[in-house]
Amino acid sequence: MATSIIRGPAAKAAGLLFGAVLALAAPNATRADIFEAHEFTLPNGLDVVVIPNHLSPVVVQAVVYKAGAADGLPGKNGIAHFLEHLMFKGTKTLAQGQFSKEIDKRGGNDNAYTTQDVTVFHQEIAKEHLGLIMKMEADRMVNLRLTDAIVLPERDVILQERGERIDNEPGAKLSEAVDATLYLNHPYGLPVIGWRHEMETYTTQDALVFYKKFYEPNNVVLVIGGDVTTEEVRALAEKYFAPIPKGATVERHRLQEPPPSAARRVSLSDERVRQPYLVRSYLAPNYRNEKSNEGYALTVLSEILTGGTAGRLYRRMVIEQQSALGVDTGYDGGAYDIGRFSFYATPRQGGDLGAAEQALDKEIAALLKDGVTDQEVADAKRRLQIAAIKSRDSVSGPVFMVAEALGKGRTLADVQAWPERIGAVTAADVLKVAAQVLRPENSVTGTLLPKPAQEAAQP
Amino acid sequence: MIARLAILVCLLVLPRWAFALDIQSVKSDTGIEIWLVESHVNPIVSVAFGFKGGSGFDPVGKEGIAELTSGLLDEGAGDIDSEHFQKRLTDHGIDFSFSSDLDDFTGKTRFLRDDRAEAAQLLSLALGAPRFDQEPVERIRNAQLIDIAQNETDPNSIAGREMEELVLNGHPYSRPSDGTKASMDSITADDLKQFVHARFVRSRLLVSIVGDVSPAEAKAFVDQAFGSLPEDAILTSVPPIAPSKAGRTRIVDFPVPQAIVQFAEPGIARSDPDFFPAYLVNYVLGGGGFSARLMNEVREKRGLVYGIGTDLWTFDAGGLIAGQFQTDPGKVAQAIDIVRTEWERMAREGPSQKELDDAKAYLLGYYPRNFTNTMDTAQLLRGLQTEHLGIDYVTRRQKEIAAVTIEGARKAAKRLFDAAQLTFVVVGPADQIQLPGAEVVKAPPQN
Numbered sequence: 001m002a003t004s005i006i007r008g009p010a011a012k013a014a015g016l017l018f019g020a021v022l023a024l025a026a027p028n029a030t031r032a033d034i035f036e037a038h039e040f041t042l043p044n045g046l047d048v049v050v051i052p053n054h055l056s057p058v059v060v061q062a063v064v065y066k067a068g069a070a071d072g073l074p075g076k077n078g079i080a081h082f083l084e085h086l087m088f089k090g091t092k093t094l095a096q097g098q099f100s101k102e103i104d105k106r107g108g109n110d111n112a113y114t115t116q117d118v119t120v121f122h123q124e125i126a127k128e129h130l131g132l133i134m135k136m137e138a139d140r141m142v143n144l145r146l147t148d149a150i151v152l153p154e155r156d157v158i159l160q161e162r163g164e165r166i167d168n169e170p171g172a173k174l175s176e177a178v179d180a181t182l183y184l185n186h187p188y189g190l191p192v193i194g195w196r197h198e199m200e201t202y203t204t205q206d207a208l209v210f211y212k213k214f215y216e217p218n219n220v221v222l223v224i225g226g227d228v229t230t231e232e233v234r235a236l237a238e239k240y241f242a243p244i245p246k247g248a249t250v251e252r253h254r255l256q257e258p259p260p261s262a263a264r265r266v267s268l269s270d271e272r273v274r275q276p277y278l279v280r281s282y283l284a285p286n287y288r289n290e291k292s293n294e295g296y297a298l299t300v301l302s303e304i305l306t307g308g309t310a311g312r313l314y315r316r317m318v319i320e321q322q323s324a325l326g327v328d329t330g331y332d333g334g335a336y337d338i339g340r341f342s343f344y345a346t347p348r349q350g351g352d353l354g355a356a357e358q359a360l361d362k363e364i365a366a367l368l369k370d371g372v373t374d375q376e377v378a379d380a381k382r383r384l385q386i387a388a389i390k391s392r393d394s395v396s397g398p399v400f401m402v403a404e405a406l407g408k409g410r411t412l413a414d415v416q417a418w419p420e421r422i423g424a425v426t427a428a429d430v431l432k433v434a435a436q437v438l439r440p441e442n443s444v445t446g447t448l449l450p451k452p453a454q455e456a457a458q459p
Numbered sequence: 460m461i462a463r464l465a466i467l468v469c470l471l472v473l474p475r476w477a478f479a480l481d482i483q484s485v486k487s488d489t490g491i492e493i494w495l496v497e498s499h500v501n502p503i504v505s506v507a508f509g510f511k512g513g514s515g516f517d518p519v520g521k522e523g524i525a526e527l528t529s530g531l532l533d534e535g536a537g538d539i540d541s542e543h544f545q546k547r548l549t550d551h552g553i554d555f556s557f558s559s560d561l562d563d564f565t566g567k568t569r570f571l572r573d574d575r576a577e578a579a580q581l582l583s584l585a586l587g588a589p590r591f592d593q594e595p596v597e598r599i600r601n602a603q604l605i606d607i608a609q610n611e612t613d614p615n616s617i618a619g620r621e622m623e624e625l626v627l628n629g630h631p632y633s634r635p636s637d638g639t640k641a642s643m644d645s646i647t648a649d650d651l652k653q654f655v656h657a658r659f660v661r662s663r664l665l666v667s668i669v670g671d672v673s674p675a676e677a678k679a680f681v682d683q684a685f686g687s688l689p690e691d692a693i694l695t696s697v698p699p700i701a702p703s704k705a706g707r708t709r710i711v712d713f714p715v716p717q718a719i720v721q722f723a724e725p726g727i728a729r730s731d732p733d734f735f736p737a738y739l740v741n742y743v744l745g746g747g748g749f750s751a752r753l754m755n756e757v758r759e760k761r762g763l764v765y766g767i768g769t770d771l772w773t774f775d776a777g778g779l780i781a782g783q784f785q786t787d788p789g790k791v792a793q794a795i796d797i798v799r800t801e802w803e804r805m806a807r808e809g810p811s812q813k814e815l816d817d818a819k820a821y822l823l824g825y826y827p828r829n830f831t832n833t834m835d836t837a838q839l840l841r842g843l844q845t846e847h848l849g850i851d852y853v854t855r856r857q858k859e860i861a862a863v864t865i866e867g868a869r870k871a872a873k874r875l876f877d878a879a880q881l882t883f884v885v886v887g888p889a890d891q892i893q894l895p896g897a898e899v900v901k902a903p904p905q906n
Contacts, residue, residue: 055500056830088749097759100749105817107824109748126827156762163717164765164785168614226831271714274608310549315542319594325602349605379550386552386571393503393569395831 034388034419035398038230039412042237044246045218049412050233051225051398059130059226060396062122063137064407066221067214069194070116070187070254070337076206077187078194081114082158083207087121088112089150091143096150099136108133116188117336118407124396127227131236137222138240141215151204159200162193170270171448174279177266178446182281185255186337216247221406225399254337257283263440269451276353276449277346278360282442284331285433286339288409295333296421297429298341298437302331303380304372304430312376313363322348323359336408341437353447364438371431381422388419480830480853482840487678489686494667494840494850495677498833504670505569505833506578506680507841511663512694514636515561515776523638524646524654525559527603531651532557532566534595536584541595544581553578555585561632562775563845564658569834572671579683586659587687591648600643607637614713614886617902618721621711621884622781626723630700632774662691667840669833700777702726704880708795708897711886718788718887722798724880726771726778729846735856736863736871738771742818743810744801744876745769745782750817752805756797757784763794780875788891795885795894799878806876809869822860 037051069080090096103110108125110133123133166172176191183189193199222241224233260283287295305313306329317324326346333339343364345356391397405415483495514525533548533555535541548555551574557566566586570578610616620635627633638646664685668677702725727737738746745753745768753767769782786794810818830836843852885892889899 055498055832056827058827058831097749097755101817104747104750105820105824107821107826107828109828124828124831126824153760153762157758157765160717160763160786161765163787167716168785272612274612275605307549310542310546318598319542322598325598325605346605349601349608383549383552389501389571390503390552390554390569392501393505393832393834397832 034392034416035402037398037402037412037416040230040234042217042242044242044244045216046237046241046244047221047406048233048237049221049223049402049406050228050230051223051402052228052230053225053392053395053398054227055393055395057127057227058124058395059127059133059224059228060122060124060399061130061133061137062120062223062399062403063141064221064223064403065119065214066117066219066250066252066407066409067210068115068117068119069190069192071214071252073206073210075198076194076202077190077198078192079202079206079210080119081193082155082199082202083210084112084114084119084121085154085158086146086151086207087140087144089154090145091139092145093143094136094139099140102132102136103129106132114192116192118404120400120403120407122400122403130224130228130232131240134224134236135240138244141217141220141241142244144211144215146204146207148204151207155199155202158193159196162196162199166191166193167196170268170273171277174266174268174446174448177268178279178281178444181264181266182283182340182444183338184258184260186257187254188335188338214250216250217241217244218246219250221403223399223403223406226395252336257338260441264444265446266444267447267449269449271451273448273450275346276447277344278353278357278445278447279342279344280360280443280445281340281342282437282439284333284339284341284437284442286335286337287333287414288336293421293425293429294433294436295331295339296418297425297433298331298333298339299384299422300377300380300425301372301430301434302329302341303384304376305329305367307380307383313360316363317345317356317359321359323351324348324356325351327356327360334404334408334410353449357445368431368435368438371434372427374427377425377427377430381425384422385419480836482850482853483674484850485674485677487681487686489661489682491661491664491666491681491685493677493681494844495672495674496667496669496836496840497672497674498669498836499671501833502572502671503569503833504572504575504578504668504672504680505567505837506666506668506684507565507567507834507837508664508666508685509563509565509841509845510658510660510665511563511845512658513559513561513563515632515634515697515774516694517634517636517638520642521638521646521650522634522642523603523636524650525564525658526637527600527643527646528651528654529557529559529564530599530603531591531595532585532589534599535590535592536581537588537590539584540590541592544584547577547581551577553581555581559636561636565841567834567838575672575676575680576683579680582684583687586655586685589651589655591651593648596648596651600646603637604640604643607635607640607643610637611903614715614719617711617713618719618783618884618886620903621709621886622721622723622882625705625707625709625882625884626703626779628701628703630776631697632700632776656689657692657694660689660692661685663694664688665841665844667837667844669837669840697776700774700779702777702779703882704877706878706880706882708883708894709885710889710892710894710897710899711884711902712889712899713886713902714888715886717785718791718885718892719783719785720791720795720883720885721781721783722795722881722883723779723781724877724882726773726780727875728778729773731778733867733871733874734773735860736867737875739815739818739822739860739863740805740810740868740872740875741769741771741780742821743814744805746771747818747821750821752801753782753798756801757794761793761797763790763797767794767798788887789893791885791887792893795883799881802876802878802881805872806878807873809865809872812865815863815865815868819860819863823857826857
């Protein structure tokens with residue numbers, strides 16, 4: 001779902017499918033009072049959170065713009081991601097590419113990524129350079145300079161990025177098709193990186209339109225973690241960010257989903273596929289819009305079903321029935337408008353994807369009929385709480401959890417109350433939300449299948 | 460090969476003058492040396508350990524056995540079957556994982572401090588008495604066979620295998636770490652038991668611990684976890700690698716929209732006195748992300764790729780310098796031409812003084828970023844143990860980097876980079892790739 005300016009250190013050979021699920025699960029691993037965190041707001045509306053952490057003399061900064069791919073522009077879908085790339089291209093006072101070089105030559109790193117809901121710029125560097133990275137972020141919030149000579153080669157770069165991430169990867173093309181089918185009207189159905197034919201038409205002006213509309217201090221969350229105090233951050237924020245004038249109020253205007261009425265299926269066959277798999281995604285409540293505790297109950301449900309190999313589906317489908325080689329679930333409750341609950345299953349070698357799907361359907365039916373046990377709920381809650389404690393053992397992890405949550409419309413108090421709300425979930429809550437979400441008409445089922453090499457024409 | 464070797468890069472990142480890491484060397488009652496960093500911020504303990512002898516040491520005909528073993532050690536041990544072993548791990552939230560690179564078999568575990576006796580007991584069973592029951596063996600073998608099949612049609616894997624064949628001249632490290640269908644089918648539970656008894660021995664054990672433990676608690680942990688392993692066993696040796704200098708270019712005809720390009724030539728060993736100068740000039744050419752010449756020339760100026768980079772790969776048996784990028788088939792020739800030009804220019808001129816200074820500043824300034832969580836710190840220490848770099852390395856290496864001169868860097872560049880020796884592998888549709896003189900082969904058949 002996220003796409004970023006440059007890939008990580010090594011392309012992962014395996015684990016594409018389950019890696020995605022882990023990424024969805026990670027932001028959940030927080031707990032009330034688990035982080036020491038302090039929040040304040042500058043007069044121009046810029047929201048600041050500080051998470052002191054003294055494991056090493058390092059700081060991490062995340063600047064979150066509350067604008068992502070789902071925020072436009074119509075006909076130029078993906079422009080948010082293109083602008084993310086262009087934010088490294090220089091300002092009134094900083095030459096093209098200088099932003100990253102200033103950080104590199106102090107031993108830091110910097111990067112950025114775009115999702116449907118947010119665009120996040122982040123750096124990690126020795127603590128004495130915090131002022132520098134805050135100054136440079138404040139600078140590019142208002143002083144970006146773009147010309148066609150700079151913009152057009154970068155458009156070629158994102159087309160290469162699309163080739164590498166999507167067009168060359170059958171699994172990524174299937175994900176794109178599942179998304180496009182799951183959302184009937186909401187822009188979450190469009191790819192974050194954009195469709196190739198629209199990407200080819202992006203102009204400098206398109207990027208500037210998005211920049212001027214959304215890149216305002218009152219539309220930003222600044223999160224800083226590491227070996228700092230709130231007072232140090234406050235002084236630097238007042239020096240560098242406070243002088244930026246407040247912009248117009250920014251609102252998200254997105255087309256909303258109608259109630260779904262039909263289960264849908266999509267399938268992709270490719271000669272390169274040697275491991276077929278199935279993904280089924282259901283529209284679900286999210287954390288932000290919930291009136292009750294539905295998001296938390298879905299988190300517990302996912303943990304019961306596939307939390308580690310002790311999870312119920314892994315035990316039954318993979319070990320006992322041997323109807324699948326792998327099975328997993330993921331709940332993304334963080335999305336701004338709509339949550340999503342997904343299942344993944346892979347058959348054994350030479351096995352039948354249809355048999356894996358039938359076994360999965362049987363498990364879902366059993367879940368809806370019999371619910372979950374109190375013991376399963378208690379075990380899942382304990383595992384989630386241990387994970388929350390471990391999430392403190394990181395400088396960057398808590399920064400990104402808070403950045404994502406606040407960027408997508410939740411509050412710091414929501415993050416801090418997460419374990420308490422998880423702790424309040426009951427077996428009845430889990431069954432109730434499962435029955436509400438796991439209905440065929442809420443879902444799209446996608447299958448990735450091998451395609452036999454073409455046979456010669458017969459006379 | 461690219462994916463397998465990524466971890467090595469992490470070992471090369473460097474300490475900084477001002478930051479002191481208090482590494483204690485502690486000897487347990489049974490004689491096991493531990494590198495220990497106490498960190499009492501959170502009630503969490505991370506343990507990283509390893510045994511010399513990774514996938515590169517797999518017996519001929521049993522390729523993939525180290526990888527298979529790494530997936531089976533938490534699937535039942537002693538009197539505990541797979542289900543109950545997994546349940547004890549997850550109930551306590553104990554992270555437990557094993558992996559194998561070419562040189563070393565490694566493991567790591569992270570747990571809450573109150574669970575350290577439970578973690579030590581499970582680790583002791585996993586290493587000393589794994590069950591290798593039929594159900595988990597077949598399940599994990601099946602998963603590995605599917606990986607093997609999937610890699611046959613993955614263009615990055617195809618490129619990596621072709622490069623190993625062209626460059627490594629039949630060295631044992633060019634064999635598939637995942638194994639082949641035939642080798643995987645031949646591995647029995649007895650083979651696995653033999654492997655464990657021959658490999659997991661105290662004479663080749665290295666352990667680092669970081670987190671909320673005292674020296675006494677760390678000693679008790681390792682004695683319980685590793686104390687009953689056998690003292691020693693014979694490990695066959697692997698000869699030095701003798702990489703090809705032939706500088707060939709091979710196109711593997713394969714129908715993907717975007718072509719994959721890998722390139723490599725002989726590199727430098729970690730123990731070579733020129734290692735830091737070589738590391739720095741590689742940073743300037745291709746290792747330094749947006750600060751590197753290749754990224755600037757190929758991506759920033761011309762928009763030919765999304766990413767391009769080079770790495771020094773160091774094994775116990777020698778080294779390579781290698782890189783990769785992806786681009787449209789019609790742009791492969793232009794991008795390769797730029798790589799060659801920059802390769803030659805770096806060999807001829809070396810880095811500028813400013814480039815060298817920036818590269819040194821990066822490596823010196825990076826240091827504290829290695830220590831932002833307990834497991835990364837433990838793994839870094841275990842890497843230093845593996846490379847025999849010594850417990851004083853943290854400060855010594857800063858001095859060595861700072862002492863690299865422009866003359867030393869230029870000399871290393873001349874020694875390291877030779878465009879004539881550079882081998883290129885391109886995986887993509889051959890009819891769209893214009894590389895005169897390149898040999899064209901079909902994608903290898905599936906086994």
